[in-house]
Amino acid sequence: MAEEVRVRIAPSPSGNLHVGTARTALFNYLFAKKMGGKFVLRVEDTDLERSSDAYIKNIFDSLKAMGLNWDEGPDIGGPYAPYTQSEKFDVYKKYAKELLDKGFAYECFCTQEELDEEKQRAIDEKRPHVYSGRCRDLTEEEKAKFRREGRKAVIRFKMPSKIMKFHDLIKGDLEFDTSLMGDFVIMKSNGSPTYNFAVVIDDMQMAMTHIIRGEDHISNTPKQIAIYEALGAKVPEFAHVGMILAPDRTKLSKRHGATAVSDFIEQGYLPEAFVNFVALLGWAPSDGVEIKTLDEIIADFSLESISPSNSIFEFDKLNWMNGQYIRSMDNSELTRRALKYMQQYNLSEYSTEKLEEIVASVKEPITVLSEITDAVEYYFGEDVQPNIEAQDILNAPEAKDVLSRSINLVNSFDFSDHDGLVEKLMAFRKSFENVKPKNVMWTIRAALTGRLRGAELSAVFTILGKERCLHRIKKALGE
């Protein structure tokens, strides 16, 4: 029987969940589900100063919103708890000591200044900077002397010099000359582990079978493999995904606007549309149908089909996709989500059913939920303030005639008979000799909504109701 697939997403809570991390999480999740394995969430908060609980909450919430539920994690536990690095500093210490005892690592007392000096010399001499390893063979006396001076040691891993090869599931065969890497720090002088050390210990302890992550970690991989080997542990499979870049081809950052998943959700992107879009960055459906649920994507997914190159995050397609999801969403569900963007209005003016009608009437051209706020404005309050184009229409010579005749039209409406109402409206718009049907409609629309674009007029009539329609028409007439 094949070994159970175990993968993880290991964000560090020094910021809200980033789009890039979200995509990595997605690919891990898809792979786990495809293989019938486990998707694990681990919090990498060894850098305590930059980590915060608010970010942890944001990461959890964002992942859940996208539907990427984890099988094991800090909040729900699991067979390999704890899932938070800061809770297992003693474990890292134990393994560091083991490496020390077995001669795979050593204490280094170099100060920051000494290190900087080494580095500067390397730059001046135009050769690659690699730590000299001058502390490798310190005698006990020398160590004691440094300690008396008050120097705190870090622990460095003895990087073996060799050509290290490994097969990456996405990038193919990779090889590195590890003599170019030098002995790197695994335990900081304050007793906390560095990233490269903590990941290996955790991935090993948590029995990870595949490490799927961003290609910014490719150069770390040889170091990590060396640690696995020193510990006599099984080395997992690696799969490095390309990066997500901003339209200017640089790393996606704050100056490009939204970078956190929660920013997108806040702006009114539906989490399910967002996940769908992100999945398409680096992966393509075999049948060409791009709009798919997570389950459909799982069915069609494979690691090998992920593109090895970087991809640019452009809004065009995200916007289109979000619009598709909005249009196809059930009205009551859509209304429930849209309410958040309608809080500035007096919602008690309408029943729940009416609110659903309102949302349904304006949803068609919307790409982002936050546009609902503006789209729905004219349904609230007694009066509307015509915008410039609407005012122009209202000022046209034929407007008065159209409006006064529309009073009779409204009076003739049976508001409970929508089809009949549409029929009368259609007849009305063609009943003028000198006014084009389009202008008839524009004039009424201007009076009712204060603008020239919006929901279908018949819907506006029905939702506003007889009294308010008459009121607004008369107001536009100057009465």
Add this chain to the structure above:
RNA sequence: AGCGGUAUCGUCUAGGGGUUAGGAUAGCAGAUUCUCAAUCUGUUGACACGGGUUCAAAUCCCGUUACCGCCGCCA
């Protein structure tokens, strides 16, 4: 500088020794319309460059270029 990676329409991508190089999105044009930014139809647009290998190269190999990443007691 060094090391590593990547290279198909503007963008996301399919394909991959012989194809009219396909789709999506954006753009453009038209249709439609209870206003429209929705919808429908049509259309512009790509294998980075140079050498090989081969009957045949966008596809395989080498080099060049460009871009990205890594070189922290950040993760």
